[in-house]
Amino acid sequence: MSEGTGRPRILCVSFSDINRDARVLRQIEVLAELGDVTTAAYGAKPPGAADHLEVDERLPSLPQTPAGVALLALRRFDDVELAAPALRDLIRVVGDRTFDLVVANEARAMAVSHHVAKGAPVLADMHExxxxxxxxxxxxRLLVKPFMTHQxxxxxxxxxxxxxxxxSIGxxxxxRFGVDLRTVRNTGAYRDKQPTEVLDGRIxxxxxxxxxPGRNIETLIEAVRALPEKFTLDLYLVPARDDGKYLDTIRASIVDEPRITLHPPVRxxxxxxxxxxxxxxxxxxPPLTPNHRFMLPNKIFDFVQARLAVVFSTSPETDRLIDEHEMGAIAPGFDAAAMRDTLAGLTEExxxxxxxxxxxxxxxxNSAEDSAVVREVVGELLGTR
Structure with missing residues (x-):
């Protein structure tokens, strides 16, 4: 328990830019209801955290050093599991602090979370x-997949x-591993909003x-280029950890298309x-991986809370939601033609x-049901239910 407040001390570990990770931010909201939250992650202190331990964002969270890659190739996974530079930095910033619960976000955080927990329970949010x-x-596929499987x-x-x-991913x-995980979708909070009017002659x-790369943004651009003039596309894209190089290619690809606009990212x-x-x-x-095949991204819930119709490429989880709520159309394939044809079938009405x-x-x-799951699981682990 925290000496200052008498509340449980919770460490939330994430190797993402925590202020841009909507799932982790929602997780912190619930954790902060139940204890004093210390976050250990890339980026500045997020809302809801009582304390923050910043991990150097220049450091990779996988063992991408020459020695680390050699150990991965030799399948010496126990020797390399704490060797990633970001994990070593996290161990440094946590120091001798102790916690009543540690939350590990994604598989790459499990070993280091177990290490810094010092015997406290660890909750793994595997995400995907x-x-x-x-x-x-x-x-x-050759080096990291066997390591992640071992972890x-x-x-x-x-x-x-x-x-x-x-x-589906559960x-x-x-x-594969004989464990039962609780489902917490990437839903956002309920927003009291109204659908905006659809203008005649414009979608x-x-x-x-x-x-x-791999998010198929080029396909969306190509599809819109082939659509009638009434269709416009606005893009709100967050730069990747590549110094914005891929974003620059997207920007360059639309300079001659006035119907497509690239905006700065929003919080x-x-x-x-x-x-x-x-x-x-x-x-x-495209279903290049199981995560792609069984996608249920936070953006579909963002679109719903924004009161938008949705058009997604086919996937079991999103297909079910779209069909069940009759809130959009499903592109049968993953190329520009499939997206173009599906969008072309939309009328304003x-x-x-x-x-x-x-x-x-x-x-x-919305997140009411999913936050209740986190609240229940964490409450049980802290003995505060």
Whole structure:
């Protein structure tokens, strides 16, 4: 317990830029209800944290040093699990602090969280399917996939509890590692908003997310180029950890297209208000990995809270939501033609109907249920339920 407040001390570990990680920010909100939260992550102190231990954002969270890569190649996974530069820095900044609970976000944080917990329970929020996070990249597939698989096999049974983004990926963990994880979707808070009017002769498309290679943003651009003049596309993209190089390629690709606009990124707490000005949220992602195949990204929930119609490429989890709530259309494929043809079938009247259905869905597709799961699991681990 914290000496100053008498409340449980909770350490939240994440190797993301924590102020841009909507899932972790929502997690911190719930943790802060139940204890004093110390965050250890890249970036500045986030809202809700009582204290923050900043990890040097220049340091990778995987063992990408020559020695680390050699150990990965030799399959000496126990020797390399704490060797990543960012993990060493986290151990340094945590020092001799002790906590009543440690929350490890994603598989790469499990070993170091177990190390700094010093015997306290560790809750693993796996987010997605760790072994094949980037299995479409050859180096990852050869070196990192076996390491992540080993980490899951070794540490998941040691976790006091576990969370995952959806039931489909939870099933993968159960079948492969024999663990049952609770589902916490990437839903946002309920927002009391109204759908904006769809103008005759105009359909305003929008996409938000990371400017990361493989996210198929080029496909969205190509699709819109082939659509009638009434369609416009606005992009709100967060630069990747590549000094904005990929974002620059996107910017260069649309300089000759006045119907496509690239905007600066907006903060997670401002995103829904910004999206509300548009009509249709769009996203396409080829199933290159299990995470892609079973995607349930936070953007679909952002679009719903913004009262937008949605058009997504097909995926079991998003297909189910779109069909169940009749709030959009599903592109049957992952190329520009599939997205173009699906969007071309939209009429202003149909978009109005979809937006109204999203307005109804917003009352159930929000974080109330998912936050309750986190609250229950953490409360049990702290003995405060």
């Amino acid at each position: 399917w760790a072994p094949e996070e980037r299995a479409h990249v050859r180096v990852w 899951c096999a070794k540490y998941l049974p040691k976790m006091a509890g576990g969370l995952v983004v959806n039931d 099933k993968l963990y159960r079948e 305003r498309l929008v996409h938000s997310g990371g400017a990361v 997670p707490d401002e995103l829904v208000d910004t999206l509300n000005a548009y009509d249709v949220g769009i996203f396409s992602l 149909k978009v109005r109907e979809y937006k109204q259905n999203a307005h109804t869905a917003a009352k159930v597709l």
